[in-house]
Amino acid sequence: MLAVHLAHAMAGDPCDVCMLLRAYFASDDWARAVASPVETPAETPADSSAGSHGDASSTPEMFERGISSAFVDQLRDMLARMSELGASIAREGELLSAAREAGAHGERLELQWRLAFALRSEYAAAVERAYPGEYRLDSSRLLVEGASVLRQSAAAAGSGGPSSLPEVLIVDDFQDTTLAGLRFLEALADAGVRLLLVGNPDEAVQTFRGSYPEYLFAEACEGPLNAARIGIAQADRAGDRAGDRETDRVTYRDIVVSRVSLSIPSPEDDPTPLPDRPGKTPKREGTWPIAMLDAxxxxxxxxxxxxxxxxxxxxxxxxxxxxxxxxxxxGDAQWNDMAVIAHDNATVRVFGERLRRDGVPVRYSSVTRPLSEEPFVQGLFALIELARLRREGMDGTSMTLRQIAAFARSRVATLMDGPLITIGAKRSAEGRPARIEIVESAMSALESLAGVIGAEPGEDDDADDVDQADTAGTLSELVQAWNGLCHRRSSRNAAASAGTAPAGTVSVDESLVDATAVPDADAPSFGVNALYAMLALDDPHAPADMVVAAVGQVLGTDPQLKAFQRLWTLVGKIAEGLVTLTSREPQFALALAWEATGVARVWQRTAFANTPDGRAANDRLDAAMRLFQYAEGGASGHDIVSFIERVRSMQIEADSLAHVGPIEQAVTLTTPAGAAGRHWAYVWCPAIQQDVWPNLAERNTMFGGEDLGDVILHGGITRDDTARAAADVTGDPRLAAVLSSEKKSLLVALTRADRLVTVSAVANDDTLPSDFLYTYLPERYCRDRNLFTPVGRETVGAAIAGRSRQARSPATETAWR
Incomplete structure (x- = not known):
């Protein structure tokens, strides 16, 4: 969708949305955009684009610089947030008016929201064009449309509601429900379904995806649901499992958990004292206010x-x-009894790879990398795309020769840098990636040599060396083949133009009278790009084998040449196979390409070894299973083209819902969001560093998603000076909300252990432990002195050393307990 507007900018024919995009990208940076308006109140976004900012750079340059992966990610999040919050087209004027009332910050917001509404309309129209006559919905719209259908069905069926609805619905983890989910539950209640909502606002781990837990609970009790709030007494999980019912036994873990819980405020007005609010852990010694326990x-x-x-x-x-x-x-712990909970997936991956290297079985709670980032998946898609291009030929594609060359070159680079095309491969080893640079150096040598020796038909180079004569002859044939390809493309373009041109229009082909004229104005001259285009098309008059042979004369027996030859052999094999496929469904084209590569057996043998190569091969096989499961799911597209487009659009791990192969015994590695609702005997929470946990970077800044939530939920933007004065001690309600979200994720991590939870951090010149550790564990962490843990020591020894240190310094204890 954004590529269309980039094409508009390149063509110099901007539409209204293009002008909005230009006004959006016109600001130098976010801070200046907030401090000073992009346009004056009297100007429209389109008018302002011609101002001083518009002269700084051209529109195509501005779009290429601004439309980044981060921009696309936040746009996707914003479109989903708009659907979930109920920001319908009918409310656009109301929301834009609210933005205008927020001063300079509101002027920027108005532009952001205007652009978001315009792009959402274009997205809906694009879906309608792509799937005419089908009922296709974005995932964020499912609950919204479901609530609408429920209300219509209830009205048609009377007060009893549709008979297919359940009598009772139990909703667990209600705190992570979105606003659209709440409206769906209200529609169910209106239809006669009884609801049991179970949750705790302090354990919300999806606030970054549009969950407003405190608002949800208040709305459930005071809104249309009119729910009755019932508190559930806490139980000692470890005691229950062991048959011990002494729930009044308070541990140090309980004290730390209580400190965290009682420090989380509510963004909603609530006159109830903080310790008495629902979901809060009981107030214990040294928890509220936080005070160090006696030595x-x-x-x-x-x-x-x-x-x-x-x-x-x-x-x-x-x-x-x-x-x-x-x-x-x-000890008596099994692998399934242990988990590592880290703040982000990067840390999860680091610890997971190290555990696997040491022979520890691991289980990730979620897919840590989307399919679109798997190198072998990228290579498989590149093979299929090159094969489809070769099958269609020059007449079957709308791309110019220059575009064909760029398309082929990018796909070849992906393949040569991936695990599908390797050198030195054996039955028991998969080899190492090939190097496209060596092959392209040979192609550049052919380009230079063609200019030196001349390649016009009928010329004799009088070369003394036979090999040089052979090379000259091959080059002559290559250049003639390329010129012929360009002439045929130009003739077809001229014929097509003549068929649609008005009567009396004259088309002139200068190449017929001028030997130096370029047959196709967009065709590259003979060189590396021309060779790539010939390889991709494999035209009968310009065969790919001729190019491979010429490159081979330069490289000789270099193993890179064999990898390059194998690549184009695979392309030809897959192109032939695509013709014989009986179904257009994506899994058949994938299977064809997968079988052609022949890597399955090698990877299976390699995966048995506990080595970096073995673990990488095992990961690739898991990714292959996910890829085929997703292709067979039916929701990924009706053919291989739409499937590839769908997979490449995946930006987050949750896009892939394929099952992960079961492991009977393994250490679980996860984030707090993946740990919600689960428990282990032993939990490690590493890397609790400052600026990592908590990460106070403001979310959804490119389109003002949080401000949109404020307007819809509370009727205004809580970012002015009066709101800041009324906020908690942080002084900024937005910052307070982010900090509370980080506290909630820490609370979830600490409460996942039934027997022992371990937290750790690093202190050196480059990084510091999180303020959370100094605040919630004053008995263990001291800002004035670092007490480092001995590495690889028995716990007993560390505890003895700790007691001796603690005797010298009652205010602090050892870092390991």
Missing amino acids: ESPRRNDGSFASALYRSPREELDDVVWRIKRARLD
Whole structure:
């Protein structure tokens, strides 16, 4: 959709949405956009685009610089947020009016929201054009449309509602429901369905995706649902499992959890004292306000909570992995009893790879990388696209020769840099990636040589060397073949233009009278791009084998040549196979390309080895299973073209819903969002660093999604000075909301352990432990002194050392307990 507007800008024919995009990108940076308006109140976005900012750079340059992956990601999030919040087209004027009332910041918001509404309308129209006569919905619209259908069905069926609805619906984790989900539940209630909503606002882990937990609970009780709030008494999970019902036993872990819970405020007005609000853990000694426990308190070292401090991330990684293995080997813990919960997927991946390298089975709670980022998936798609281009030929594509060359070159680079085309491969080893640079150097040499020796028909180079004569002859044939290809393309274009041109129009082909004239104005001259176009098309008059042979004369027996030859052999094989396919469904084209590569057996053998190559091969096989499961799911597109487009548009891990192969015993690695609703005996929470946990970067800034939520939920933007003065101690309600979200994720992580939870951080010149550790664990972390944990030591030894240090310094204890 955005590519269309980029094409408009390149063609110099901008539409109204293009002008909105230009006005959007006209500001130098976000801070200046907030501090000073992009346009004056009297100007429209289209008018302002011709102002001083518009002269800074051309529209195509502005679009190419601004339309980044981050822009596309936030646009997707904004479109989903608009649907979930109920920002319909009918409310556009109301919302834009609210933005205008917010001063300078509101002027920027008005432009952002105007652009978002315009792009959403274009997106809906594009879906309608792509799937005419079909009822296609974006996932964010499902609950909105479902609520509408329910209300219509209830009105048609009377007060009893449709008979197919359940009598009772239980909703777990209600705190992570979106506003659209709440409206759907209200429609169910109107239809006669009884609801049981279970949740805790302090355990919301989806606030970054549009969940407003405190508002949801208040609206459920005070809104149309008129729900009755019932508190559930807490239970000691570990005691229940062991048959011990002494729920009044308070551990140090309980104290830390209570400190976190009681520090989370509500953004909604609530006169109830903080400790008495629903979902809060009980107030205990030293929790509210937070106070350090007495040095002699037995709870400080009761074995329910461990902490560690390291000098470097490498130390932390080594020691955490060592303790996980010791817990399995020396204790009664199974792999399934342990989990590592980190703030983000990058940390999850680091610890997962290290555990796998040490032979520990791991289980990721979610797919940590989308299919579109898997190198072998990119290579498989590139093979299929090159094969389709070759099958269609020059007459079957709308691309120019220059575009064909660029298309082929990018796909070849992907393949040569991936695991499908390798050199040195054996039955027991997959080899190493090929190097396209060597092949392109040979192609550049052919381009230079063609200009030196001349390649006009009938010329004799009088070369003394036979090999040079052979090369000259091959080059002569290549250049003639390329010129012929260009002439045929030009003739077809002229014929097509003559068929649609008005009567009396004269078409002149200068190449017929001028030997130096370019047959196709958009065709590249003979060189690397021309060779790529010939390879891709494999035209009968300009065969690809001729190009491969010429490159081979330059490279000789170089293994890179064999990889390059194998690539084009695969393209030809797949192109022939596509003709014989009996179904257009994507899984058949994928299977054809997968079988042609022949990598399955090699990867299967390699995956048995506990080596980096073995683990990489195992990951690729898992990705292949996910890819084929997704292709067979039916929702990925009706042919291979739409399937490839769909997979490439995946920007987040949740886009892939394919099952992961089951593992009977494994350590779970996850984020707080993936840990919600689950429990383990032992939990490690590493890398609790400042600016990582909490990460206070403001969310959804490119389109003002949070401000849109404020307007719809509260009727205005809570960003002015009066709102800041009324906010909590942070001084900024938006910052307070982000901080509360980070506290909630920490609370979820700490409450996943039934027996022992371990937190750790690194302190050195480059990074500091999080303020969370200094605030919630004053007994373990001291700002004035770092007490580092010995790496690879038995827990008992560390505890003994800790007691000796604690005796010298009652205010602090060892980092490991």
